[in-house]
Amino acid sequence: MTVPVGIVGATGYAGQELVRLLARHPGAALDTAMASDRASSASLPGFDRIWEGPVVPLSVPDLVDRVAAVFLTVPEALAAELGPPLLAAGVRVFDLSGAFRLVDDAERQRWYPESGGALPCQTAYGLAERHRDAIRDARLVACAGCYPTAAILALAPLARQGLVVGPIVIDAKSGISGAGKSPSERTHFSECHDNIEAYGLPAHRHAAEIEQEIGTAVTFVPHLVPLNRGIFETIYAMAAPGVSDEDVARTYTDAYGDAPFVRLRRGRLPEIKDVAYTNFCDIGWHLDPRSQRLVIAACLDNLIKGAAGQAIQNFNIAYGYDERAGLP
Ligand SMILES: NC(=O)c1ccc[n+]([C@@H]2O[C@H](COP(=O)([O-])OP(=O)(O)OC[C@H]3O[C@@H](n4cnc5c(N)ncnc54)[C@H](OP(=O)(O)O)[C@@H]3O)[C@@H](O)[C@H]2O)c1
Numbered sequence: 001m002t003v004p005v006g007i008v009g010a011t012g013y014a015g016q017e018l019v020r021l022l023a024r025h026p027g028a029a030l031d032t033a034m035a036s037d038r039a040s041s042a043s044l045p046g047f048d049r050i051w052e053g054p055v056v057p058l059s060v061p062d063l064v065d066r067v068a069a070v071f072l073t074v075p076e077a078l079a080a081e082l083g084p085p086l087l088a089a090g091v092r093v094f095d096l097s098g099a100f101r102l103v104d105d106a107e108r109q110r111w112y113p114e115s116g117g118a119l120p121c122q123t124a125y126g127l128a129e130r131h132r133d134a135i136r137d138a139r140l141v142a143c144a145g146c147y148p149t150a151a152i153l154a155l156a157p158l159a160r161q162g163l164v165v166g167p168i169v170i171d172a173k174s175g176i177s178g179a180g181k182s183p184s185e186r187t188h189f190s191e192c193h194d195n196i197e198a199y200g201l202p203a204h205r206h207a208a209e210i211e212q213e214i215g216t217a218v219t220f221v222p223h224l225v226p227l228n229r230g231i232f233e234t235i236y237a238m239a240a241p242g243v244s245d246e247d248v249a250r251t252y253t254d255a256y257g258d259a260p261f262v263r264l265r266r267g268r269l270p271e272i273k274d275v276a277y278t279n280f281c282d283i284g285w286h287l288d289p290r291s292q293r294l295v296i297a298a299c300l301d302n303l304i305k306g307a308a309g310q311a312i313q314n315f316n317i318a319y320g321y322d323e324r325a326g327l328p
Pocket residue numbers: 008009010011012013014015034035036037038039058072073074075076078096097098145146177178179180181182302303306307
């Protein structure tokens with residue numbers, strides 16, 4: 001039996017990845033692909049022989065009539081508006097935006113003011129490696145952000161076990177597709193090619209998401225780098241006195257031994273080229289025993305593990321499929 005699914009935002013960067021992956025998913029029947037009324041599938045020749053259906057303008061009544069689950073991959077304000085009526089109609093929602101990620105109402109209203117009042121009930125934070133049980137029971141899955149996914153996977157097991165102490169610095173780099181398909185002066189080729197730029201200071205909303213999940217404050221500095229896709233984060237922390245490389249390795253293995261999409265690289269740092277176009281997050285580290293300085297690096301493909309792949313991984317858990325179904 002397959003689950004009839006729809007995508008809202010199918011013409012966007014993350015939405016196009018969802019179309020490609022869901023069209024071949026063994027447990028999903030991609031029924032409906034929607035975007036704004038400007039959209040047309042004629043402008044997406046890459047869908048030929050993958051998704052032959054039309055991309056149609058957004059219509060909530062049509063979605064509710066046709067599908068059991070919807071992937072929302074639209075700007076936050078629109079996701080915040082669409083989530084409640086879809087849930088009320090009994091549709092399960094996998095939202096890729098930040099609108100429902102922050103559990104604390106004040107934090108959510110600070111960073112996502114358009115996301116309105118209280119979180120809908122049965123909302124889960126959609127990072128499979130940490131919240132499998134909640135995702136299985138959820139009606140709304142707020143899929144984890146791209147930068148936070150790498151940072152949380154790298155830090156949460158160590159922070160939870162008290163293996164790191166003191167300030168944590170996350171130096172994060174993202175390819176330009178992280179900004180979506182609408183061009184801006186910052187993402188214009190001649191602005192970002194041959195350039196690296198830090199942004200989001202003094203505070204970035206993804207820091208709130210990371211802090212929510214690891215339970216401690218971080219310094220998070222994102223950078224735009226001239227790559228199409230990929231996120232690379234170098235994380236600087238101090239290991240607690242007496243913590244050894246072996247302790248770090250054991251803690252990661254305990255956390256991710258059964259996780260199909262986390263690969264550990266002991267004594268080596270990972271590279272974007274190894275995770276591009278896949279749903280893997282690779283994590284490597286070095287602990288200097290003379291100083292207890294711990295350098296961790298984590299990387300992923302922002303459009304797959306950071307967006308579409310993550311949402312499908314959550315869908316697989318929610319519907320009882322193999323967590324790897326349909327994922328590269
Ligand atoms: N890019 C990433 O790496 C990434 C990673 C994680 C999460 N996300 C999140 O995923 C969401 C999508 O990101 P993206 O980068 O894919 O954005 P994008 O490339 O800008 O695509 C946005 C999509 O939303 C649709 N849309 C916009 N306004 C609409 C409206 N009023 N009605 C119906 N559809 C509308 C667009 O349709 P048209 O083509 O018709 O304009 C397009 O399909 C965002 O919330 C983003 O924060 C993105």
